[in-house]
Amino acid sequence: MLDTSEPLETLNWVPRPRLLALRRLGIETVEDLLTHYPRRHEDRHQFPRFPREESDVPMCLCGEVTKTSIRRFGGWKKIFEATLQEPNADALSQPLVCRWFNLHYVQKMIATGQQLVVFGKPRLRGKRICMDHPEFEVIENDEEISIHLRRITPIYPATEGLSQRALRSMIYRLLQSVDCESVETLLPGELRTGERSEAIRAIHFPDDWDALTAARQHLVLTEFFAMQMLIGSRRVQSHARAGGAHCGQGDLLNEFVRRLPFELTAAQQKVIEEIRRDLAAPHPMNRLLQGDVGSGKTVVAIAAILLAVEAGYDAAFMAPTQILAEQHYDVLRRWLDPLGVRLSIRTAARRDESAPLPLFAETECLGRARVSRASRRDACAIQSEVDAAARHVFVGTHALLYEGVSFSNLGLVVIDEQHKFGVAQRARLTSRAPAPDVLVMTATPIPRTLTMTVYGDLDVSTIDEMPRNRGKIITALREASKLAEVLTFLRTQLEAGRQLYVVYPLIEESDKLTAKAAAVEYERWRERLQPFSCELLHGQLPGLEKQEIMERFRCGQTQALISTTVIEVGVDVPNATVMLIENAERFGLAQLHQLRGRIGRGRHKSYCILLSSEPSADAGAKLDVLEKTTNGFAVAEADLQLRGSGDLLGTAQSGLPGLKIGDLRRDADLMRRARAAAMSILGDDPRLESAANQRFRRLIVEQENRTFANVS
Ligand code: ADP
Ligand code: MG
Numbered sequence: 001m002l003d004t005s006e007p008l009e010t011l012n013w014v015p016r017p018r019l020l021a022l023r024r025l026g027i028e029t030v031e032d033l034l035t036h037y038p039r040r041h042e043d044r045h046q047f048p049r050f051p052r053e054e055s056d057v058p059m060c061l062c063g064e065v066t067k068t069s070i071r072r073f074g075g076w077k078k079i080f081e082a083t084l085q086e087p088n089a090d091a092l093s094q095p096l097v098c099r100w101f102n103l104h105y106v107q108k109m110i111a112t113g114q115q116l117v118v119f120g121k122p123r124l125r126g127k128r129i130c131m132d133h134p135e136f137e138v139i140e141n142d143e144e145i146s147i148h149l150r151r152i153t154p155i156y157p158a159t160e161g162l163s164q165r166a167l168r169s170m171i172y173r174l175l176q177s178v179d180c181e182s183v184e185t186l187l188p189g190e191l192r193t194g195e196r197s198e199a200i201r202a203i204h205f206p207d208d209w210d211a212l213t214a215a216r217q218h219l220v221l222t223e224f225f226a227m228q229m230l231i232g233s234r235r236v237q238s239h240a241r242a243g244g245a246h247c248g249q250g251d252l253l254n255e256f257v258r259r260l261p262f263e264l265t266a267a268q269q270k271v272i273e274e275i276r277r278d279l280a281a282p283h284p285m286n287r288l289l290q291g292d293v294g295s296g297k298t299v300v301a302i303a304a305i306l307l308a309v310e311a312g313y314d315a316a317f318m319a320p321t322q323i324l325a326e327q328h329y330d331v332l333r334r335w336l337d338p339l340g341v342r343l344s345i346r347t348a349a350r351r352d353e354s355a356p357l358p359l360f361a362e363t364e365c366l367g368r369a370r371v372s373r374a375s376r377r378d379a380c381a382i383q384s385e386v387d388a389a390a391r392h393v394f395v396g397t398h399a400l401l402y403e404g405v406s407f408s409n410l411g412l413v414v415i416d417e418q419h420k421f422g423v424a425q426r427a428r429l430t431s432r433a434p435a436p437d438v439l440v441m442t443a444t445p446i447p448r449t450l451t452m453t454v455y456g457d458l459d460v461s462t463i464d465e466m467p468r469n470r471g472k473i474i475t476a477l478r479e480a481s482k483l484a485e486v487l488t489f490l491r492t493q494l495e496a497g498r499q500l501y502v503v504y505p506l507i508e509e510s511d512k513l514t515a516k517a518a519a520v521e522y523e524r525w526r527e528r529l530q531p532f533s534c535e536l537l538h539g540q541l542p543g544l545e546k547q548e549i550m551e552r553f554r555c556g557q558t559q560a561l562i563s564t565t566v567i568e569v570g571v572d573v574p575n576a577t578v579m580l581i582e583n584a585e586r587f588g589l590a591q592l593h594q595l596r597g598r599i600g601r602g603r604h605k606s607y608c609i610l611l612s613s614e615p616s617a618d619a620g621a622k623l624d625v626l627e628k629t630t631n632g633f634a635v636a637e638a639d640l641q642l643r644g645s646g647d648l649l650g651t652a653q654s655g656l657p658g659l660k661i662g663d664l665r666r667d668a669d670l671m672r673r674a675r676a677a678a679m680s681i682l683g684d685d686p687r688l689e690s691a692a693n694q695r696f697r698r699l700i701v702e703q704e705n706r707t708f709a710n711v712s
Contacts, residue, residue, distance in 0.1 A: 002030060002177050004029070004030045004034065004178060004183055005030070005182075006029060006030050007030075008022060008027070008028060008030060008032075008033060011030075011174070011177075013173070014170065017161070018162060018166065018170070020161075021159065021160065021162040022159075022162070024160070030174065033170070033171060034171070034175070034183075034200050035200070035660055036157075036167075036171070037203055037204075037219070037660060038154035038156055038203065039155055040155050041152050041153060041154055041155065042060045042117070042152070042153045042155060043153075043209075044060070044062070044148070044149050044151060045151065047061055047062040047086075047087075048060075049086060049093075050063065050084075050086040050093060050129070051096075051122045052094050052129065053124065053129075054121070054123045054124045054129070055122050056121060057121070058119055058120055058121050059119070059120070059121070059122060060117065060119045061084070062116070062117045062139070063084035063086045063095075063115070063116060063118075064084065064085050064113070064114070064115055064116075065083070065111065065112050065116055066083050066085045067081075067082070067112060068080070068081065068082045068083070068110060068112060078101070078102055079100070080103065080107040080110075081099050081100075082097075082098045082116070083095050083096070084097075084098060084116060094129055095128075095129075096118075096130075096131060097125075097128050097129065097131070098118055098130070098131045098132075099133070100132075103133075106136075114138050114139075115138070115141070116136055116137070116138060116139065117136065117139060117149075118131060118135065118136045119134055119135040120132070120133065120134030137163075137165060138165075140165075147168060147169055148165060148168060152205070152207075152208070152209065152212065153168070154171075154203075154205065175204065180195070180197040183196050183197035183200060184196065185197075186225070187218070187221060187225055188677050188696075190677055191221050191225060191673060191674065193214065193217070194214070194218060196218065196222065199214070199218035199219050203215040203661075216661065217670065219661050220661055220663075220667050220670050221670055221673065221674055223659060223661055224662050224667070224670055224673075225674040225677060225678055226699045226703050227656060227657070227659075227703065228456065228671075228674045228677075228678035228679070229678045229681070229682070229699050229700050229703070230656070230657075230699075230700050231453070231456035231656070231678075232456075232679060232682040233682065233688075233700050234457040235286075235456075235457045235682075236682055236687070238286050239283050239284075240283070241284050241435045242434045243282060243285075243436075243437065244282060244411070244434050245279065245281065246307070246308045246311050246313050246411035246412055246436075246437050247280035247307050247311050248306070248307050248308070248311040248312075250276070250310070252306040252309065252339055252341075253272075253306045253307055253310070256302065256303065256306055256339060257303075259335075260299070264296075264299065265295075265296065265465045265466075265467055267291075267295070267462075267464055267465035268296055268299060268300055270461075271461040272300055272303045274287070274459075274461045275287065275300070275303070275304045275307075275439065275461065276307060278437060278459070279304065279437055284434075284435035284437055284438065285412075285437035285438060285439065286457070286459060287438070287439050287440070287458060287459045287460070288440045288441075288455050288458040288459070288460045288461065289440065289442070290441075290442055290451075290461070290462045290463070291442075291443065291445070291463030292463070292631065292632035293596075294466065294467075294597055294600065295465070295467070296463065296467055297416075298328070300441075301317065301414045301416075301439065301441060302331075302335055304414060305332075305336075305393055305412060305414065306339070307412075308411040308412035308437070309341055309391045309393065311411065312391060313391060313409055313411025313412065314391055314392045314394070314409045314411060315391070315392075315393045315394070315410070315411060315412040316394045316395075316396070316410060316412070316413045317395045317396075317413075317414045317416070318395075318396060318397065318398050318414065318416065319396070319397060319398075320416065322347050322543040322546060322547070323546050323550055324416065324417075325347050325397045326345070326550070327550070327572065328416070329345045329395040331572075332393065332395060336393060342391065342392045343395065344392065344395070345395045345396060346395070346396035347397045347543060391409075398415075411436055411437060412436055412437045412438075413436050413439070414440075414441065415438065415439070415440045415441065416441050417442060417443065417444075440458065443594065443597065443632070444594065444636070445462075445632040445633045445635075445636050447636050448633070450640070452671065452675050453656070453671060453675075454656070456675070464633070469603060470601070470603075471600055471603050471604045471605050471606050472600070472605050473596060473606040473607070473608055473630055474607050474608070475596065475607075475608045475609075475610065475623070475626045475627050476609055476610070477584070477610045477612060477619065477620070478610070479612060479613075480611055480612060486609055487529075489609075490529070490578060490580065491529075491532075494529070494532045494560070494578075497575075498576070498577045498578055498604060499553065499556065499559050499561070499575050499576040499577070499578070500559065500560040500561070500579070500580065501560075501563060501576055501578070501580070501599070502525055502563065502582065503564070503565065503581045503595055504521060504562075504563075504564065504581075504582035504583060505564075505582070505583050505587060518540075518564060519536065521536075522536040525560070525562045529559075533557070533558050533559050533560070534558065534559070534561070535552065535553065535558045535560075535562070536549075536563070537550070537561055537564070538563065538564045549561070553573060553576070556575060561576070565591070572598075573601070574602030574603075576598065576599060577604045577606040578599065578607045579595065579596060579599045579607070579609070581595060581609070581610050581611060582611050583613060584610035584611055584612050584619065584622075585612045585613075585614060585618070589625060589635060589639040590636060590639050592622065592626060593626065593632060593635045596608045596626070597632075610623060621642060625638040625639075640664075640665055641665065657703055658706075681693060681696065688700075
């Protein structure tokens with residue numbers, strides 16, 4: 001009998017061309033082929049009668065080809081048609097016309113007299129019932145027919161150079177020759193239903209639909225459980241690293257809070273407490289701070305920084321872009337200077353000269369702190385002033401990470417905007433010994449059901465409440481042809497003293513063409529908005545220039561900012577209350593929400609206008625969501641429903657292996673169960689030392705390998 005880890009080469013009945021086709025799909029071992037799961041199944045026990053009306057639900061039909069023809073249209077284009085007759089046709093039967101446009105290979109595969117199974121949506125075309133581009137399979141009446149017909153039949157993901165039939169036969173034969181014993185069931189007791197070997201058989205060739213459901217559940221649980229064991233073990237490792245306590249008394253923090261012109265929200269207070277507890281613990285903090293745009297994460301970050309500084313440590317604050325680094329620098333300076341905390345900035349384009357180089361080298365003497373006399377006197381009341389002044393806070397872009405930095409006294413790193421920051425980069429920071437505490441902030445909330453997976457190895461804090469007194473944001477979709485009306489509206493807003501963002505999608509910021517296109521766009525807008533002053537902002541501008549443009553916009557010197565998505569994250573100009581997004585249909589829902597988060601930051605009512613040149617059902621669905629809610633979690637949930645979760649995992653960013661069968665959206669409940677089981681095992685036996693848990697070790701190693709295969 002065959003062991004599942006063996007390469008497919010050992011099967012002497014698989015011809016070489018097929019081996020090569022399989023290899024192209026990444027299928028090399030018996031196990032790989034067995035877990036090449038069907039995409040769907042067709043009930044081929046009994047086919048429905050041919051329809052006489054159209055249907056939006058795809059149907060699976062079987063019939064005999066009675067006629068084929070090729071029609072030409074538009075010169076060299078071709079339509080291939082195959083007319084199907086249903087079995088036991090009677091006077092009422094209507095033939096089904098299957099059509100393929102410009103697909104040369106199809107006409108080579110289909111001939112009169114063949115039996116065909118087709119899958120697609122029947123459509124009424126004139127008087128005929130047609131199916132355009134159906135999936136199809138030619139049924140051959142040989143000894144293998146029982147594999148393909150009169151059963152619930154698996155349909156596999158399309159594979160070039162390998163027909164459904166060939167693949168199905170191969171997997172069928174493989175299942176006969178595999179040693180069930182070698183297919184180990186890797187589920188703990190509470191998740192276990194039956195054996196994995198049975199589930200694998202039934203996922204391909206189920207006896208009935210219930211068996212298929214049960215098999216799928218078993219396999220999804222197995223996959224999720226393995227993933228949660230991986231996540232859990234990373235968590236265990238991260239907690240076991242050498243770190244230190246980096247938490248001061250809180251005098252500086254209290255002073256900071258006292259000076260704020262507003263009250264912290266309850267959510268901010270709760271989150272600061274969570275962070276304080278982590279900072280005080282001897283193991284390294286690894287915490288994610290989730291909060292919608294504008295929910296006030298920066299204040300929380302400053303609170304954390306002050307706690308670390310007061311305890312005598314340096315802190316670093318990293319932003320994804322130059323503009324944001326500059327902005328954070330300004331904000332932080334406003335709060336930290338009066339408290340007597342030294343601050344410097346370091347980005348690729350700018351080095352604050354007062355900063356010691358290389359960064360994070362042991363700090364120099366106290367006296368050099370750039371703090372004015374007055375503010376220093378101000379800070380005198382604070383008992384820990386000397387400590388604080390000795391410490392240094394660095395603001396910079398992520399580039400900070402890659403320079404020859406010595407982290408000798410670094411207690412805390414705050415990383416803004418997690419989605420631009422991969423796990424690999426994070427690992428670079430946290431693998432240092434002693435490890436600093438790390439706080440990652442993201443303004444891209446993800447649905448709660450995904451948090452336990454995508455951010456499963458982090459502790460998560462959520463700001464789920466917006467500061468009060470925020471102006472409302474009104475969102476509306478307009479056709480590009482209505483631009484004139486939109487312009488009139490924009491002008492009334494500008495006349496009322498508000499400021500405007502115009503955003504247009506140019507995805508590739510590094511593209512040279514971008515700068516050119518942006519300039520053209522800019523000219524157009526300058527004319528449209530005369531006499532109001534405009535400036536252009538895009539990623540190709542030198543850092544200092546970007547900074548100056550932002551500054552002029554911030555202080556109201558410029559009324560309109562024409563921009564690419566560089567303003568996407570974090571920019572904060574409360575008087576800018578109008579945003580026009582051009583070609584809105586090209587942005588994803590989450591990104592539109594991000595962009596919209598730039599407005600609605602002051603007391604004035606805000607307006608977000610989505611301009612679309614091709615309004616579609618898809619754009620309509622997006623707008624619906626954005627119109628109904630400004631809550632980032634609701635938007636994220638809807639985005640997941642509209643788009644699926646496909647791109648959230650299996651990327652270098654998530655640092656998790658992709659899923660073969662589970663669906664984060666559909667199977668959220670199974671994920672919850674898998675996570676609970678994994679946590680309980682690792683809770684009792686963090687290093688998996690007990691004999692009973694040995695089998696789970698292998699699971700983690702395998703997942704780890706799959707992850708790295710994924711990243712490279
Ligand atoms: P984000 O979470 O998007 O980073 P910020 O930290 O930039 O949000 O905060 C957005 C704005 O709200 C800032 O101008 C900040 O000063 C202000 N803010 C923060 N917390 C509060 C609060 N509790 N009450 C009122 N305004 C606040
Ligand atoms: Mg922010």
